[in-house]
Amino acid sequence: MTGVCLDSLCIPLNAERTISLLLADNSISDLPEGEELAILPSGWRAVVGTERSTITFEPAADDRGLNNLQIRELREYYWRIQFSSADEDPSRLIVSSSLEGSSSHAGWKPKRSKDLLCGTFQFINYLGSAWIAVRDRQIGSDLHKLRFDVVTTKLDYEFEYRAMVEAIASECQQLLLEWGSPTTLHITTDPERLAQTLLEQFLFLRHVLGSEKLQLYLETLRRHPHTRLVAERQWEPAAIACPTLFIQDPLRFGRDWIVAETNKRVFPPIYALEIIEERRFDSLDTAPNRFVKFALENFRSLCDQVMAATIRGKSLAEEQGTAWREAKSMRNALDAFLISPFFSEVGEVQQIPFDSQALQKREGYLEILQAWLLLDAAAQIDWPGRNDAYDGTNRDVATLYEFWLFFVLARAFQHELGMSIERDSFEAVDNALPFCCRADDGRMVVNLKQGAASFCRFTWQKEGARLRLHFFYNRRFDRRPLTIRGTYSKEFRPDYSLVIIPDEFEDENWLAAERNAESQGRIAYLHFDAKYRVETLTDVFGGQEVETVENSARSKATGTFKNADLYKMHTYNDAIRRTVGSYVLYPGDDPKNETGISRFERYNEIVPGIGAFALKPKTGDGMRPEGLSFLVEFISDLLDHQLSKFTQNYRISYWTERTLRESAPDYEPRILDFAVDPIPPKDTQVLLGFIRSEQEAKSCYETETFFCHAVEWNVAGARNADGSGVPGEPSNLDFDPFRAELLVVYHQNETANWIAKVEDVRLVSAEERSIETNRPLAEMHAAYYYRFQLTHFQSIERRNLASIVPRRPGQPICCLLSEFAACPKIAA
Numbered sequence: 001m002t003g004v005c006l007d008s009l010c011i012p013l014n015a016e017r018t019i020s021l022l023l024a025d026n027s028i029s030d031l032p033e034g035e036e037l038a039i040l041p042s043g044w045r046a047v048v049g050t051e052r053s054t055i056t057f058e059p060a061a062d063d064r065g066l067n068n069l070q071i072r073e074l075r076e077y078y079w080r081i082q083f084s085s086a087d088e089d090p091s092r093l094i095v096s097s098s099l100e101g102s103s104s105h106a107g108w109k110p111k112r113s114k115d116l117l118c119g120t121f122q123f124i125n126y127l128g129s130a131w132i133a134v135r136d137r138q139i140g141s142d143l144h145k146l147r148f149d150v151v152t153t154k155l156d157y158e159f160e161y162r163a164m165v166e167a168i169a170s171e172c173q174q175l176l177l178e179w180g181s182p183t184t185l186h187i188t189t190d191p192e193r194l195a196q197t198l199l200e201q202f203l204f205l206r207h208v209l210g211s212e213k214l215q216l217y218l219e220t221l222r223r224h225p226h227t228r229l230v231a232e233r234q235w236e237p238a239a240i241a242c243p244t245l246f247i248q249d250p251l252r253f254g255r256d257w258i259v260a261e262t263n264k265r266v267f268p269p270i271y272a273l274e275i276i277e278e279r280r281f282d283s284l285d286t287a288p289n290r291f292v293k294f295a296l297e298n299f300r301s302l303c304d305q306v307m308a309a310t311i312r313g314k315s316l317a318e319e320q321g322t323a324w325r326e327a328k329s330m331r332n333a334l335d336a337f338l339i340s341p342f343f344s345e346v347g348e349v350q351q352i353p354f355d356s357q358a359l360q361k362r363e364g365y366l367e368i369l370q371a372w373l374l375l376d377a378a379a380q381i382d383w384p385g386r387n388d389a390y391d392g393t394n395r396d397v398a399t400l401y402e403f404w405l406f407f408v409l410a411r412a413f414q415h416e417l418g419m420s421i422e423r424d425s426f427e428a429v430d431n432a433l434p435f436c437c438r439a440d441d442g443r444m445v446v447n448l449k450q451g452a453a454s455f456c457r458f459t460w461q462k463e464g465a466r467l468r469l470h471f472f473y474n475r476r477f478d479r480r481p482l483t484i485r486g487t488y489s490k491e492f493r494p495d496y497s498l499v500i501i502p503d504e505f506e507d508e509n510w511l512a513a514e515r516n517a518e519s520q521g522r523i524a525y526l527h528f529d530a531k532y533r534v535e536t537l538t539d540v541f542g543g544q545e546v547e548t549v550e551n552s553a554r555s556k557a558t559g560t561f562k563n564a565d566l567y568k569m570h571t572y573n574d575a576i577r578r579t580v581g582s583y584v585l586y587p588g589d590d591p592k593n594e595t596g597i598s599r600f601e602r603y604n605e606i607v608p609g610i611g612a613f614a615l616k617p618k619t620g621d622g623m624r625p626e627g628l629s630f631l632v633e634f635i636s637d638l639l640d641h642q643l644s645k646f647t648q649n650y651r652i653s654y655w656t657e658r659t660l661r662e663s664a665p666d667y668e669p670r671i672l673d674f675a676v677d678p679i680p681p682k683d684t685q686v687l688l689g690f691i692r693s694e695q696e697a698k699s700c701y702e703t704e705t706f707f708c709h710a711v712e713w714n715v716a717g718a719r720n721a722d723g724s725g726v727p728g729e730p731s732n733l734d735f736d737p738f739r740a741e742l743l744v745v746y747h748q749n750e751t752a753n754w755i756a757k758v759e760d761v762r763l764v765s766a767e768e769r770s771i772e773t774n775r776p777l778a779e780m781h782a783a784y785y786y787r788f789q790l791t792h793f794q795s796i797e798r799r800n801l802a803s804i805v806p807r808r809p810g811q812p813i814c815c816l817l818s819e820f821a822a823c824p825k826i827a828a
Contacts, residue, residue: 003058004039007049008032009069010082013134013143017043018084019093021134021146025054026076026120033082061149064158065326069148073123079132080118090117093143094135097121098319123150127157128395129321147320152397154535156616160587161397162206163617164404169204171407171623172381173374175436176444199323200386202306204374205299206326213367214330218337220364225342226289227282236277246275285345287353288365294349295372296334302375303331322395382439385449401532402495403448405585405615406473409496409528410435410456411623413471416632417639419458430511432475448473451493457510459503465643466503470510472496477576482660485518487575494527494572494582498635500642518578521657524607524642526635527572527582531565534586537598537612569610580607580649581638588614588627599634605649606634606641679741681817687740687758687788688801688813688820690747697745697752704756704790705772706743708733708812710763711784723777724767727784735814737761737786742817749802750826756790763787798826 008024010033024031034047040057049055054072061068071077081093090112099108099121110119123130133145151157209217235255238246245253254272306327309316316324337343353359359369388399413419424434426445432453439445447454451474458469475497480486499514502522507513517523565584572582583599599611613634614627641647662682689706691697700706709731719725738761745752764772764787766780801823804815 003056003061003070004037004046005049005051005053006034006055006057007047007053008034009055009057010034010045011144011146012043013081019088019134019143020082020084021132021144022080022082023055023146024078026078028078031078031080062325063329065322065329066151066158067129067147067149067325069146070151071123071148073125073127073150073152076120076122078118078120080116081134090115092137093117094137095119095132096135097132098130099123125396125398126150127152127397129319129325131319149322152533154533154587156587157397160617161395161400164397164400165203165206167617167623168400168404168407169206169374171411172204172383172446175446176381198302198306198309199311200381200383201302201375202323202327203386205302205330205371209299209330209367209371214333217364217367218333221292222340222342224362224364225284226286226358226362226365227284228286229280230283232279232281233276234279235274238272238275241275241277243275245278246272283345284342285347286358287349288356288358288362289343289346290349291353291356291359292365292368293338293343293346295368296338298372298375300331300334300338303327303334307331381446382443383446383448385447385452388450398530398532399450401587401617402450402473402530404617405528405530406435406448406496408615408623408625408628410471412628412632413458413460413469416628417460417636419460419469422457422459424457429509432472435471435473450474460639462640462643467639467642468501468503468506468510468513470499470501470514472499482577483519485514485523486577488577489575492572492576494576495530496528498526498528500524500526500580500639521578521653521661523578525576525579526638527569527576527579528585529565529568529582531584531586534565534584534612535588537588565612566610573608573610578653580642581609581611583610584612585615585631586612587616587625589616603648605647606637607649681821684742684817685735685740686742686744686755686815686817686820687735687737688751688804688815689743689745689788690810690812691745691752693747694752697747700745700790701752701754701793703773704793706745706788706790707764707769707785708737708788709782709784710737710786711782713781713783719778723770723780725783731782731811733812737788737812740788740814743788743790744796744820746801746805749800749805751796751799751801753795753798754793755796756794757792758788759791760789761786762789797828799823800826 007028008022008031011021011023013019013021020033022031022033032047034045036043036045037048039059040046046057054075054077056070057068058066058070059068061070079095081090081095083090095110095117097108107122107124108119109121110117121132127150129147130150131145131147134143135141136143154160233245238254250272253276254274256273258271258273260269260271304327307317307324309323359365385403388396388403410421414421424437426434426437426439430453432455433447435448435454435456436444436446453472453475455470455472455475458471460467460469473496474493476491476493477485477487477497478491479489500523501513501517505513505517505520505522507516514523569582569584573579598613599609601607601609613631615631616626618624618626641649644650659682687706689700689708691700711730712728713719714726714728716728717726740758740761742755743758744755764785766777766783766785769775769785769787770777770780799820803823804819805813
């Protein structure tokens with residue numbers, strides 16, 4: 001029988017049905033008591049709703065470890081105590097809820113008046129079992145304790161939850177195999193730690209023996225059991241027994257011999273009254289079956305311990321939460337099989353038959369062996385942060401999705417991208433612990449906890465080039481100086497951060513390697529945020545509508561921002577220095593992102609940018625979710641991009657880092673006003689042209705040209721009478737004249753009152769200059785000159801160049817416009 005959707009529910013609290021609890025979605029104004037339904041417990045009344053109703057009653061939910069009654073997360077509900085008689089006193093009743101003792105206690109809002117006892121409640125960031133209890137002061141006990149489950153609106157919530165739990169359990173088992181068995185056995189007497197270990201063992205047991213799997217494996221054992229052929233011998237009357245053995249050896253297999261009465265006196269017949277008969281049959285009393293019985297009894301014992309455990313001061317038996325219900329369901333299934341005739345002839349195990357081919361290969365037997373081994377594995381793993389996602393009552397699927405994604409990405413880096421992982425000791429570095437490591441007492445510790453930073457390190461190699469990658473969970477980026485990792489505003493803590501460092505900065509201390517790379521501006525950060533409640537790209541980036549003033553005002557008024565995740569990715573990119581990209585990871589149904597644009601690049605290359613990737617849990621291979629191949633391809637392309645120095649992004653980063661490391665200028669912000677796009681002063685070359693008089697400065701201004709030596713005359717030979725001669729060595733200039741962009745002439749360390757833009761630079765001979773300037777060739781002091789064509793003359797205040805010009809001036813000097821601007825002005 002499937003469930004029914006309800007608008008409201010009325011539950012009797014006493015046998016006389018004079019007191020009842022009314023429960024309804026707070027959005028429903030009309031609250032009739034409804035009618036009794038066959039699907040509901042006796043006395044319960046309800047108003048049947050539609051598929052959009054947020055209260056569900058499902059009789060078969062017990063099989064999945066859930067309560068029959070279920071409500072929705074984030075919805076606000078209204079409750080009221082109703083009395084059939086006006087003589088009842090509401091003050092005698094106390095209504096409480098599991099919300100009162102949780103981090104979401106603000107969602108429980110009871111209201112009490114003289115004649116009315118009601119209130120509202122809402123579960124935020126909580127999935128799992130909960131209750132509302134009504135206590136009678138007069139009798140000193142609960143009238144009724146309504147238990148229900150808080151579920152999400154996501155259709156695949158239960159499926160995804162189980163898939164992620166199974167995948168994490170499988171990955172922890174794989175980590176144990178990779179890290180090897182501990183050299184010591186760590187035994188704790190802390191009740192809280194023991195209870196946590198029980199839950200970890202039960203979670204791992206669920207990985208292999210979920211409710212459906214357990215039934216399948218037990219049915220497989222029943223249909224195709226392991227047997228052995230047993231020969232049983234016993235004495236039977238010779239008249240009815242099979243004589244097979246007796247014929248082979250009558251004296252050995254016969255007894256009670258008698259001599260037949262006969263007239264023969266020589267060799268009378270001799271008969272055996274009883275002979276041994278051998279019966280062969282298949283027996284279930286085998287070593288593999290004994291182990292199965294032993295393992296199932298262990299599983300049942302674990303279920304009992306879980307049901308009796310106390311977590312964080314709360315008894316699971318009293319709360320009857322998720323873990324308690326799942327353990328009860330599994331225990332009932334185990335009991336039904338253990339009392340079956342299958343085990344009636346199976347004895348007690350003497351030793352574990354690890355060498356049995358049936359245990360190693362046969363279906364059903366193999367899975368039970370794996371489950372039994374997982375119990376031991378769970379006892380060896382210390383994962384303090386596991387309670388963030390599962391504490392026996394709460395099913396925080398959003399947090400579990402964060403943890404699961406870290407396992408997925410760490411595994412993908414190794415198996416999909418071919419990275420090698422570096423192992424770190426159990427030691428905090430920069431307030432971060434290694435994701436997986438061995439503690440001093442031999443325990444394998446998984447450091448994955450909300451609000452606490454953890455990391456694992458990888459090396460990626462391609463065609464001889466290598467990159468170092470540090471993969472962080474919940475790393476903090478706070479406000480720090482310019483050259484150090486951090487932000488320029490407030491603190492941020494992305495769910496995941498991938499730090500990419502060139503191999504040339506390798507260091508035994510990975511933090512020192514990061515700082516060395518930061519000091520050179522050769523580090524890159526890639527951030528990811530997990531958003532479990534996001535289902536589509538539209539949920540991440542909004543629709544195609546334009547952000548209008550009306551939409552913005554409506555968002556501010558209602559407190560809902562459709563593009564909040566988009567804005568947050570922009571914030572990461574802008575606030576966290578040296579970030580190359582920020583992306584949302586969500587369990588969507590569109591891994592190919594065919595329904596919209598999934599990535600946005602700022603320029604023409606893969607980074608910098610923002611975007612989203614759909615990673616949806618699936619059963620079977622939980623470490624390869626749907627959509628993983630697209631994320632792996634993106635990261636592979638990104639790493640190729642980071643290796644290359646021919647990209648626009650590398651060039652932008654290079655010059656940005658160089659610029660940021662320069663001291664801030666203290667000169668006036670503007671000295672030029674050309675009608676062209678100026679290059680930044682720090683990158684603009686200014687030629688300081690030497691002149692011998694103010695007349696030369698005037699000549700340059702009028703002719704819009706300036707000449708300086710390029711090739712000297714040959715000093716070894718005399719010049720001709722007409723002034724011609726043989727060219728000699730190039731002039732000793734310590735700059736490239738062809739890169740000069742501005743020109744200022746100076747005399748006696750003082751500039752002229754104008755500056756000009758260099759339009760063209762040509763190499764001309766002495767003869768050409770003589771003709772152009774209408775001066776004798778003999779006055780030409782160089783064989784070749786650089787001819788600077790000037791344009792865009794602009795008046796400036798004269799400046800003193802003593803800080804730039806050497807003691808013996810006489811040749812042109814090249815400087816930067818910023819250096820020129822720093823020279824002091826000369827008062828008029």
